[in-house]
Amino acid sequence: MDWKPDFTSETPLYEQIKTFIIHKISLGEWAVGTKIPSQRALAEHFGVNRSTVVTAISDLIAEGLLEGNTKGGTRVINNSWNLLAASPPPDWSSYVQAGIHYPNLLAIQHINRAEFQEGMIRLGTGELSPDLLPTERMKQIFAESSANPFTLGYEEPKGNLYLRKQVAQYLQGNGIQTSPSNILIVSGALQALHLISVGLLQRGSSILLEKPSYLYSVHVFQSNSMKLVGLPMDEEGIQASQIGRYKKGYNASILYTIPTFHNPTGTLMTEERRQALMKACTDEGLPIIEDDAYRELWFDEPPPLPLKARDPHALVLYLGTLSKTLSPGLRLGWVVAPEPVIERLADIKMQNDYGSSSVSQWAASEWLGRGLYQEHLIGIREQLKMRRDAAVQFLHTYFAGLAKWTVPTGGFYIWVELTVDVPMQILFERAIKDGVLLNPGSIYNRHTGSYLRISYAYAKLHELEWGLKRVAILIRDLVGK
Structure with a gap:
């Protein structure tokens, strides 16, 4: 109102x-x-x-x-x-x-509305700051002439062929050997999950995933009567040794994982754990959805190769996106999968929206085809690393004695565990009144109420410091410290 x-x-x-x-x-x-x-x-x-x-x-x-x-x-x-x-x-x-599609969690609905309130400091938002988006370069790309054909009409079902060729070439740099016929262009990774849920899985299926996980915060699978079954994590990622037991116990149909700079914990799955995960899923015949949205956001050294890069049995459905690195507004990502799977998902996508934006596809193909994307990533990594270092320093300054955390080596997030007993709903509400928006851990697993997902990607540095300082004051007020 x-x-x-x-x-x-x-x-x-x-x-x-x-x-x-x-x-x-x-x-x-x-x-x-x-x-x-x-x-x-x-x-x-x-x-x-x-x-x-x-x-x-x-x-x-x-x-x-x-x-x-x-x-x-x-x-x-x-x-x-x-x-x-x-x-x-x-x-x-x-x-x-x-309606058959589940509503968002009330906390998510509240966050979605509050994000657009003027003056709100967003400490949990999972997107790049407007300051980091290449707005001026994007304007130049549209103003410059190009040999790449531009169309305002619909694209073919799998997406623009030139873009799919560029994606295939780009993925080779990450060890993934694929061809344009095995790639589907989608309107972000979330749409890919929706297509998979309605196109490949039966109603009532069980989905294995990390606990906590971003997937708990959306109802793309639950709305199709599917059950999410969380597997425990440690500092190396999802515990692959548990996959066989959970697969049999819940008759699971597929495993969803974010192995690289996991959302919300920021965990980077080790090389050894990736090998163990692939072996366990191969032994069980369990397909994998690999969500690799944050792969390019590493700080000191590149992460291990994707699961898809070690997939001789075509076990992995690979999801990539430009939303976390280039522009969330492009609404553009891709699925890499066996050709029959791509044909099936493309057919469903055409029934849903008749293809992703042709303008966005043209812009994405320019960024990839002209080498601009890789240049852009260098600057983004530098900026995010600087922001990560600042956020960690702010936490040391204001959250000493209140929380503990692990410093991520890439991505957007610091998974902050409060070490004092705080009524999270009250903290959430008081923070909003003070102009600070939090993402409580319960969004990503109802049993992780003592956590906060802190993002250093969105808020300006002075906002980040002020917001964290204010939240720390609220916590101390609530616990009497």
Whole structure:
């Protein structure tokens, strides 16, 4: 809601609020069955006394537009045109509740909204700062002439052929030997996961993955009645020795892993563990989804080769993306898989969106084909390493005695474990009131409530320091230290 009452108007504030709510209802924005914000929340948003909101709500209840009770809150039960209609309007809330795709966790919904509040310091955001995005170079690329054909029409089902050739050549540098026919261009790695969930796996399947994992924060598999089964991690990555037992115990269909600069822990899977993981999955005949979104964000030395680079039995579905390194706004990534799998996923993708943006594909092919992407990565690594060092120093300064952490060797994240007993929901809410947005560990595993995912990629350095200092003060206030 971006409306505010006019305190200079002669119209009483409660009447202005009534008019606003009636307007929302009459337009159908607050449909019948909608639970409106609480009186306290409305009062805070409008900047008025709660009694003013109570008066407005009471009038609307008396007029038959709203209904309130102590347990269920206040809901819309009527609208202006329903008073004249021969039959009641649809109850859109029931439709919303009947949808088969699970809603986001409430904390995720709250974070998604708060991220765009002006002045909010985002300590957990998993994307590059606008300061690090190559905006000016992108403008130049579009202004310059190119031998690469440009189209505003649709691309072929697997994606632009020139781009797929460039991706295949780029992947050779990471030890992955593939061809354009084995590559599907997708609108980011998340779309790839959705295509896999509906195109390759049966309803009711079990998915093995690290615990914690980014995948818990989205419902791409759960919405298709699939179960996520977390395997324990250690400092070398997912514990490969457990795969056989978990695969049999849960009749698992596939394993999802982020072996390189894991989200949210930042863990880099060792070479030895990668070999053990591939052996365990080969022995069990268990396919792997390798999400390699953060591979290029190493600081001191390149990470071990991808799992896909050691895959003679075509066990691995490999996901790559430009969202973490070049531009989240391009919405562009790729899947590398056996050709029948690519054909299947391409068919489903065409049914969903008729292909990723042709403009984005052209831009991506320019970055890769002209060698600009590799040049860009050098600068991004330098900037992220500097930010990582600063974040670690801020943690040492402000979180001493409150938490412990491991310094990542790449990626975006520091997985901070609080060593004091803090009510995380209260910390989350108080931080937002102070203009600091956190990503609690429970988003990535409900049993990791004492963790925070701290990202050094997004906030400016002075914001990062101020935000961490403020959170540390809140923690000390909550625990009495």
